[in-house]
Amino acid sequence: GQNIDQPTEMTATEGAIVQINCTYQTSGFNGLFWYQQHAGEAPTFLSYNVLDGLEEKGRFSSFLSRSKGYSYLLLKELQMKDSASYLCAVLTSGTYKYIFGTGTRLKVLA
Amino acid sequence: DTAVSQTPKYLVTQMGNDKSIKCEQNLGHDTMYWYKQDSKKFLKIMFSYNNKELIINETVPNRFSPKSPDKAHLNLHINSLELGDSAVYFCASSHMESGQAFFGQGTRLTVV
Numbered sequence: 047g048q049n050i051d052q053p054t055e056m057t058a059t060e061g062a063i064v065q066i067n068c069t070y071q072t073s074g075f076n077g078l079f080w081y082q083q084h085a086g087e088a089p090t091f092l093s094y095n096v097l098d099g100l101e102e103k104g105r106f107s108s109f110l111s112r113s114k115g116y117s118y119l120l121l122k123e124l125q126m127k128d129s130a131s132y133l134c135a136v137l138t139s140g141t142y143k144y145i146f147g148t149g150t151r152l153k154v155l156a
Numbered sequence: 157d158t159a160v161s162q163t164p165k166y167l168v169t170q171m172g173n174d175k176s177i178k179c180e181q182n183l184g185h186d187t188m189y190w191y192k193q194d195s196k197k198f199l200k201i202m203f204s205y206n207n208k209e210l211i212i213n214e215t216v217p218n219r220f221s222p223k224s225p226d227k228a229h230l231n232l233h234i235n236s237l238e239l240g241d242s243a244v245y246f247c248a249s250s251h252m253e254s255g256q257a258f259f260g261q262g263t264r265l266t267v268v
Binding site: 076079083087088089090091094131133135141142143144145146148149151 | 187189191196197198199200201204206211212246248250252253256257258259260261262
């Protein structure tokens with residue numbers, strides 16, 4: 047089967063660093079994506095990894111280990127506006143479909 | 157310019173009715189999707205079309221029928237609506253083999 051797991055909820059303090067983990071088991075792999083979704087809004091793209099290693103993009107970084115089926119999203123210098131759900135998604139090969147994890151709801155506290 | 161637009165944004169209807177949601181993308185993508193997001197916020201893929209051809213149909217009741225008149229449009233028609241169909245439906249598009257998915261604003265469907 048295909049499975050993507052993330053923690054359901056996380057809480058962190060403004061200015062801190064938080065790491066959101068994602069593990070996956072899918073039939074084929076063509077890239078891993080992180081999306082941010084604020085309540086009542088559409089998911090928006092944050093980052094993309096297709097090779098092992100770290101991709102940095104301002105306050106956001108994402109890491110991938112294909113052999114371990116593991117990724118994380120690192121958010122630095124947290125701001126209140128970072129309170130949202132963070133969705134890990136795998137683009138499978140073959141049928142090329144995006145499979146989403148259940149999402150991690152992040153609350154940033156003052 | 158809106159990249160992926162879907163209409164309507166809100167839809168309230170009675171059980172048993174038939175309704176449609178429209179989606180259009182102006183990004184030149186070859187693949188379009190329909191996702192259902194339930195109350196637990198889980199995004200579940202329903203359908204995927206590549207160049208107007210259905211490539212994924214994820215065990216969705218046949219009351220749901222997607223239609224892709226061209227690469228830029230993917231509409232969703234739902235017959236005999238049930239209470240359990242209440243959810244937010246998102247349309248998305250991407251290039252098939254790579255690239256991020258762009259999402260429409262979502263359609264909040266409430267069946268009463």
